[in-house]
Amino acid sequence: MHDLLANLALGFSVAATPWNLVFCLIGALVGTLIGVLPGIGSVATIAMLLPITFGLPPVGALIMLAGIYYGAQYGGSTTSILVNIPGEATSVVTTLDGFQMAKQGRAGPALSIAAIGSFFAGCVATVLVAALGAPLTSIALLFGPAEYFSLMALGLIFAVVLAKGSLIKALAMILAGLLMSMVGSDLETGVGRMTFDIPELSDGIGFVTVAMGVFGFAEIIRNLEGSAEDRSIVQAKVTGLMPTRKDLKDSAGAIGRGTIIGSILGILPGGGAVIASFAAYTFEKRFAKHPERFGNGAIEGVAAPESANNAAAQTAFIPLLTLGIPPNAVMALMVGAMTIHGIVPGPQVMTKQPELFWGMIASMWLGNMMLVIINLPLVGLWVSLLRVPYRLLYPAILVFCYIGIYSINNAPADVIIAAVFGIIGYWLVKHEFEPAPLILGFVLGPLMEENLRRAMLIARGDVTVFVTRPISGTLLGIAVLLLVLAGLPMLRKRREEVFVE
């Protein structure tokens, strides 16, 4: 405990110099401003802004990057809430209730609670990283391929439970996502799979491309169907920017639970943060007194996944700092930035450059704080964007999406692929298939296949390995249980319908 305090004190003495605070503030501000453009997610934002940190001293640069990172992430959540376009996989769940809240004129409280929840989760997770960083790494080491496969299976089941409509259609959407994620080069042999010799497909289809299509384009196409009056009612209703006392009371528990779930799952490299946000939402919906509120603008449905993804974003630093494994694309970019400044992430950082290690942990907390300082005042500005008439707003959103997708690989073909997914997304809405499970399947597909292949190889083709290994078996058990719990009410309803007839 004493060590912890001493270490944190060291960290803050490094991080909290006036100049560093300024860097952090600028980073968070710029990150938010770029990240909030629809179509430009956190990976794209960080990649675009990385060069501005090159001229700074290492600690200042990392602190600014932390600011950019949190800013970009929050910016992604902002677009999820305001225009139903998730900036990254972890904020897909936020669209479910966040956008509904915005439609009911409650975008302000949704944005505020996302910032507050993120800040709380960030505080807890920062202390967790500082206190338990090294020991927690051992959790990640307990996870072999079989465990990872089961964890992802469980994660996919979360997506089923959070679905509003039919269970079987949600399962089908997950499978469709998995199937689509198979497009691209095979990991082991490098053979192009289902690429039809189109060079742009050989790298696979990017998350941003699919998300922009299925969420962004499809939502706009669907909105254009409705009459102007429907939308103007939505715009006129904007009430209150800050959450009410009741909102805060409702979401307090959700923030706490989301933080715990996010902190634990964030440690696991690969999909941990994504699964965390889905898990937190599912958990809230499962144990809510009125689960039917979810998907119709429940504030817990924003608070829980936003806290979870921020906590996970924080604890995702643990494998990076202790093992040198970047758990996701954003972290991989951070590794790149560190390497540019001559820092090799890994176990040595903690012992050889303690002031850097602890300074970085302190800067995470500072980044989170800046986020709240910047964003609570900005909520009003974001909400007022909704007052722009839709006939001008939608072309602007579209054009930002085009540029965002194009900027990732400088590939015009990506924009066209997104258009295809837009039409698919529109069709899905018309047939009451939900896009969120599709996206989750799509994100987890390659990881799932990789771990399945590895597990089967290690077990020499023995399928029972998933059940006989304790952690893996438990995870699969929970998955089956969740599925049964989700299926039961449906069966009961079906029976009632039969009786009525």
Next chain:
Amino acid sequence: MSQQMETPAGSSERNSLALAYAAVVLPGLLAAFALWAGWRSSGNIALSLIAAAAVLVIVAAYIAWRGFLIPNPQDYYGGLALIALCLFAFWASSDLPGMRGFSFGPGTAPRLFAIVLMAFGIAITAMGVLTNGKPLERYAVRGPFWITVSIFIFALTVRQAGLVFATFASFVVSGLGSAETRWIETIIAGVVMTAFSVLLFVYLLNLPFQLWPRF
């Protein structure tokens, strides 16, 4: 479709139920037959899969055209589309090697996922005839069409004609997708938007975009 949904229940109900069962059994049988026939005649699994998918599409189109009473058309056509997607995936991955001993080949996982999805697709199609549901919603044409055109304009011009042209043209064309668009306003907004993106992405963020047409 919608007027069919309002058919009064009664003597026609049993008849329609029989038709509904036919609607789920028929495409399946025909596709299976196409698969078998293709396999027997050519020995080429890819070709026979295409044939089976084609049969599915034709049967679905025929059913839609004749307006058979399908109690839950959303699920019925949704399921059929998923089955078609699976057949397509089978065809697309048929050139990939599968299992070698107990190690996965590149084609194993795609086919595995496709088989499971196929099972769900069949179940959803079956739900489409066994449960009652909402009628199909009407598809809008104007919005999807002009937005797609706008996307193509951006994608096809951004390299050669540059960001300025691509942004402005795609902004204005996407405005065609809505009946509410006021042209003067949209053109002014397009100019502002173009200037803003050029300033932001090219001058502030230094992204390597072509600005003006290249000759």
